[in-house]
Amino acid sequence: xxxxxxxxxxxxxxxxxxxxxxxxxxxxxxxxxxxxxxxxxxxxxxxxxxxxxxxxxxxxxxxxxxxxxxxxxxxxxxxxxxxxxxxxxxxxxxxxxxxxxxxxxxxxxxxxxxxxxxxxxxxxxxxxxxxxxxxxxxxxxxxxxxxxxxxxxxxxxxxxxxxxxxxxxxxxxxxxxxxxxxxxxxxxxxxxxxxxxxxxxxxxxxxxxxxxxxxxxxxxxxxxxxxxxxxxxxx
Amino acid sequence: xxxxxxxxxxxxxxxxxxxxxxxxxxxxxxxxxxxxxxxxxxxxxxxxxxxxxxxxxxxxxxxxxxxxxxxxxxxxxxxxxxxxxxxxxxxxxxxxxxxxxxxxxxxxxxxxxxxxxxxxxxxxxxxxxxxxxxxxxxxxxxxxxxxxxxxxxxxxxxxxxxxxxxxxxxxxxxxxxxxxxxxxxxxxxxxxxxxxxxxxxxxxxxxxxxxxxxxxxxxxxxxxxxxxxxxxxxx
Amino acid sequence: xxxxxxxxxxxxxxxxxxxxxxxxxxxxxxxxxxxxxxxxxxxxxxxxxxxxxxxxxxxxxxxxxxxxxxxxxxxxxxxxxxxxxxxxxxxxxxxxxxxxxxxxxxxxxxxxxxxxxxxxxxxxxxxxxxxxxxxxxxxxxxxxxxxxxxxxxxxxxxxxxxxxxxxxxxxxxxxxxxxxxxxxxxxxxxxxxxxxxxxxxxxxxxxxxxxxxxxxxxxxxxxxxxxxxxxxxxx
Amino acid sequence: xxxxxxxxxxxxxxxxxxxxxxxxxxxxxxxxxxxxxxxxxxxxxxxxxxxxxxxxxxxxxxxxxxxxxxxxxxxxxxxxxxxxxxxxxxxxxxxxxxxxxxxxxxxxxxxxxxxxxxxxxxxxxxxxxxxxxxxxxxxxxxxxxxxxxxxxxxxxxxxxxxxxxxxxxxxxxxxxxxxxxxxxxxxxxxxxxxxxxxxxxxxxxxxxxxxxxxxxxxxxxxxxxxxxxxxxxxx
Numbered sequence: 001x002x003x004x005x006x007x008x009x010x011x012x013x014x015x016x017x018x019x020x021x022x023x024x025x026x027x028x029x030x031x032x033x034x035x036x037x038x039x040x041x042x043x044x045x046x047x048x049x050x051x052x053x054x055x056x057x058x059x060x061x062x063x064x065x066x067x068x069x070x071x072x073x074x075x076x077x078x079x080x081x082x083x084x085x086x087x088x089x090x091x092x093x094x095x096x097x098x099x100x101x102x103x104x105x106x107x108x109x110x111x112x113x114x115x116x117x118x119x120x121x122x123x124x125x126x127x128x129x130x131x132x133x134x135x136x137x138x139x140x141x142x143x144x145x146x147x148x149x150x151x152x153x154x155x156x157x158x159x160x161x162x163x164x165x166x167x168x169x170x171x172x173x174x175x176x177x178x179x180x181x182x183x184x185x186x187x188x189x190x191x192x193x194x195x196x197x198x199x200x201x202x203x204x205x206x207x208x209x210x211x212x213x214x215x216x217x218x219x220x221x222x223x224x225x226x227x228x229x230x231x232x233x234x235x
Numbered sequence: 236x237x238x239x240x241x242x243x244x245x246x247x248x249x250x251x252x253x254x255x256x257x258x259x260x261x262x263x264x265x266x267x268x269x270x271x272x273x274x275x276x277x278x279x280x281x282x283x284x285x286x287x288x289x290x291x292x293x294x295x296x297x298x299x300x301x302x303x304x305x306x307x308x309x310x311x312x313x314x315x316x317x318x319x320x321x322x323x324x325x326x327x328x329x330x331x332x333x334x335x336x337x338x339x340x341x342x343x344x345x346x347x348x349x350x351x352x353x354x355x356x357x358x359x360x361x362x363x364x365x366x367x368x369x370x371x372x373x374x375x376x377x378x379x380x381x382x383x384x385x386x387x388x389x390x391x392x393x394x395x396x397x398x399x400x401x402x403x404x405x406x407x408x409x410x411x412x413x414x415x416x417x418x419x420x421x422x423x424x425x426x427x428x429x430x431x432x433x434x435x436x437x438x439x440x441x442x443x444x445x446x447x448x449x450x451x452x453x454x455x456x457x458x459x460x461x462x463x464x465x466x467x468x469x470x
Numbered sequence: 471x472x473x474x475x476x477x478x479x480x481x482x483x484x485x486x487x488x489x490x491x492x493x494x495x496x497x498x499x500x501x502x503x504x505x506x507x508x509x510x511x512x513x514x515x516x517x518x519x520x521x522x523x524x525x526x527x528x529x530x531x532x533x534x535x536x537x538x539x540x541x542x543x544x545x546x547x548x549x550x551x552x553x554x555x556x557x558x559x560x561x562x563x564x565x566x567x568x569x570x571x572x573x574x575x576x577x578x579x580x581x582x583x584x585x586x587x588x589x590x591x592x593x594x595x596x597x598x599x600x601x602x603x604x605x606x607x608x609x610x611x612x613x614x615x616x617x618x619x620x621x622x623x624x625x626x627x628x629x630x631x632x633x634x635x636x637x638x639x640x641x642x643x644x645x646x647x648x649x650x651x652x653x654x655x656x657x658x659x660x661x662x663x664x665x666x667x668x669x670x671x672x673x674x675x676x677x678x679x680x681x682x683x684x685x686x687x688x689x690x691x692x693x694x695x696x697x698x699x700x701x702x703x704x705x
Numbered sequence: 706x707x708x709x710x711x712x713x714x715x716x717x718x719x720x721x722x723x724x725x726x727x728x729x730x731x732x733x734x735x736x737x738x739x740x741x742x743x744x745x746x747x748x749x750x751x752x753x754x755x756x757x758x759x760x761x762x763x764x765x766x767x768x769x770x771x772x773x774x775x776x777x778x779x780x781x782x783x784x785x786x787x788x789x790x791x792x793x794x795x796x797x798x799x800x801x802x803x804x805x806x807x808x809x810x811x812x813x814x815x816x817x818x819x820x821x822x823x824x825x826x827x828x829x830x831x832x833x834x835x836x837x838x839x840x841x842x843x844x845x846x847x848x849x850x851x852x853x854x855x856x857x858x859x860x861x862x863x864x865x866x867x868x869x870x871x872x873x874x875x876x877x878x879x880x881x882x883x884x885x886x887x888x889x890x891x892x893x894x895x896x897x898x899x900x901x902x903x904x905x906x907x908x909x910x911x912x913x914x915x916x917x918x919x920x921x922x923x924x925x926x927x928x929x930x931x932x933x934x935x936x937x938x939x940x
Binding site: 484486487488489492493494517519520521522523524525537538542543544545546547548549550551552554555556558559565568569570571621622677678 | 724752754787
Binding site for chain 2: 802804807808809810811813814831832833835836838839840842843844879880
């Protein structure tokens with residue numbers, strides 16, 4: 001399947017719990033990503049650790065996502081992260097069900113509903129085509145397909161398993177016309193981005209490829225330029 | 236058992252995920268607590284949600300604890316809370332194994348070690364005498380005994396189940412001479428505080444009794460004055 | 471939606487961990503259910519606790535389902551229940567993701583695949599319409615919709631929330647033509663069965679309505695006769 | 706620390722979910738172990754998967770342990786394993802908190818109490834000296850120390866980390882005089898058994914060293930003879 005549409009691609013950088021993206025370093029990295037987004041006109045966002053969200057929101061201005069939200073309501077739930085709490089510090093949305101923080105099906109659904117009530121966008125992750133189609137039925141704002149075996153490897157899903165992207169796009173669109181479709185796992189060059197957009201991806205969940213790169217700014221530029229090149233090509 | 240020592244009692248207020256203690260309201264409440272601590276000379280601290288820690292640290296100056304820490308190291312652990320992350324935003328310590336966020340025994344131990352490496356104090360919670368003695372063997376800085384059936388009820392552990400406090404103190408001291416012993420559950424008046432100190436408690440984990448009180452400042456004052464009254468009485 | 475098809479309805483009795491259905495009592499109850507199935511010609515099955523499966527298989531002859539299967543393979547997984555283990559003692563299939571034993575989305579998918587390899591049928595449970603549609607995309611042999619708030623109440627889903635059944639049927643059939651659609655929660659009379667079949671259900675997951683009834687045989691007879699009455703009516 | 710007591714050593718063989726010890730093969734292996742126990746006069750027991758317990762109890766006669774028990778009571782707990790259920794099929798006891806099936810501290814305590822009520826012995830596992838001492842405070846019948854990094858390696862804890870055994874014995878005995886102290890991880894020869902008994906172990910939790918051995922009978926004989934040799938030496 002070749003994609004003939006430029007659907008305003010989003011590049012969302014997951015900071016995980018990398019020491020390169022914790023505390024003050026999270027602020028610096030978020031600023032770098034925000035500036036490259038501004039320079040290239042590509043939509044970018046970051047997903048830092050909870051503790052770092054507020055300062056990035058207030059000092060940087062980039063869109064900030066949580067990495068996880070619990071399905072509980074405000075109340076006596078010590079140690080949980082509520083949608084309300086993320087919203088109160090200015091988050092735009094949150095990841096849910098990342099392969100490093102998988103949750104129960106019922107909790108995915110409840111968390112989506114709770115985020116919607118709180119005004120947070122949801123990016124529900126899944127690891128294969130069937131699961132991605134299944135979560136797209138729960139009406140998240142975005143879904144992200146990431147084969148776990150490629151995460152952190154530098155071997156890009158769009159090169160190693162292109163059929164995972166094209167099949168996910170086909171299966172998701174059969175049941176959900178609206179959710180933005182992200183992909184991730186091993187994305188480390190502009191070529192990986194370009195190839196994924198051709199396969200139908202509309203955005204990206206990236207992590208170590210940017211966060212642990214010797215020069216994150218160069219990698220982000222490479223990513224954003226590839227996205228622009230693709231959008232130019234399908235005009 | 237009657238306590239004849241004033242061991243610099245700590246009053247640690249757990250904000251849970253109460254809407255009364257989220258976002259801007261968390262800052263305001265933390266400031267109130269800090270000021271009453273200063274006025275009375277009693278040691279106070281707060282345990283807000285992750286997202287609110289940084290701002291409370293930077294704007295208020297009160298000691299801030301996390302409500303939970305995962306046992307993972309920095310790295311590819313999306314959606315987890317690391318000791319490093321809490322430390323980076325200025326936390327003093329963290330709760331662990333609260334009855335609303337219980338964790339595996341092996342994770343309690345790992346989290347204690349990870350917090351020690353990161354320079355965070357640990358307050359390990361448990362729900363009964365046996366479990367409290369058991370966790371005190373893992374060498375946390377503090378333990379907190381809270382019978383879960385009294386949490387949030389306004390019926391204080393020091394009145395309803397005084398033997399839980401005195402037995403915990405005895406059982407803990409048989410195996411650990413150093414851990415500060417907190418208690419909690421239902422604490423809502425200065426009398427509850429005074430009674431618990433007489434039973435051997437050295438500090439308090441309180442939550443709804445302060446957070447959801449019509450006038451949190453008045454309750455905190457009541458608590459701190461009771462602590463001072465007790466310390467005066469055993470001089 | 472009115473159902474005009476008799477699709478060989480299955481009545482599957484979940485023994486949960488009820489003391490009325492443990493050990494020797496599990497054997498007796500399974501025998502009762504099997505005999506009524508034989509007398510009425512209605513397809514019945516039981517889902518006892520693990521420990522009781524082998525004896526029911528060998529002594530009774532009724533189809534036996536597990537209540538849960540872990541997604542692990544044979545190997546160093548102490549304390550887990552594998553598909554191979556259930557198959558080895560003669561189970562026909564298993565429940566998955568029951569509201570009292572919910573599992574992660576990724577584990578539902580893996581468990582379905584592992585059961586298929588082992589020759590076990592899968593009945594994947596979910597608690598609402600969206601989640602039921604989502605799990606039906608994972609290609610289980612059967613799905614079971616059970617609103618958790620009605621489980622164990624004696625207020626039948628087919629009377630209290632008929633739209634949950636009809637909407638589930640419609641949503642499931644939009645994405646999966648093959649999975650047998652069971653429903654459950656509060657089913658306690660033949661009328662509940664009849665109403666659900668009219669709404670499009672093709673089978674039933676029942677529990678306390680039979681297990682804890684003063685006279686389980688009478689209730690099962692009532693259920694089976696209602697199923698026959700419905701099938702007669704749509705011939 | 707050198708042990709001068711023969712405290713009726715127990716050799717408990719954990720079948721895990723190994724295919725070599727599932728279904729009919731579980732019965733055969735249990736029979737082999739039982740016979741060698743009888744021949745040598747050494748106390749032996751097996752911990753097969755749930756589904757296989759009943760048949761081993763009824764056909765073999767060896768003491769049978771579960772691999773895990775949930776802390777729930779009989780009732781609406783689909784997919785859980787209750788102490789009552791294990792007891793009903795004739796189990797003698799159960800493992801708890803094995804490193805492959807770790808549970809929350811509160812659940813260890815509840816499960817111990819529930820097993821005691823049901824007449825099941827408990828063997829609580831832990832992975833290091835501190836955790837082993839902690840669980841021994843919960844008054845289980847036995848504790849088992851197994852460094853997880855040695856499990857399944859064939860490199861015996863008694864050779865690779867003898868201090869783990871001797872320190873555990875010392876730390877446990879400081880707080881619990883009664884619990885039988887087992888050790889495990891990598892035990893694969895009679896020499897490993899002998900060395901561990903000298904270090905103060907009173908029994909063994911073994912698994913792959915027997916289950917996956919080319920000749921399990923020969924290994925069990927080797928183990929039992931070593932135990933007898935030790936007991937002879939300290940008379």
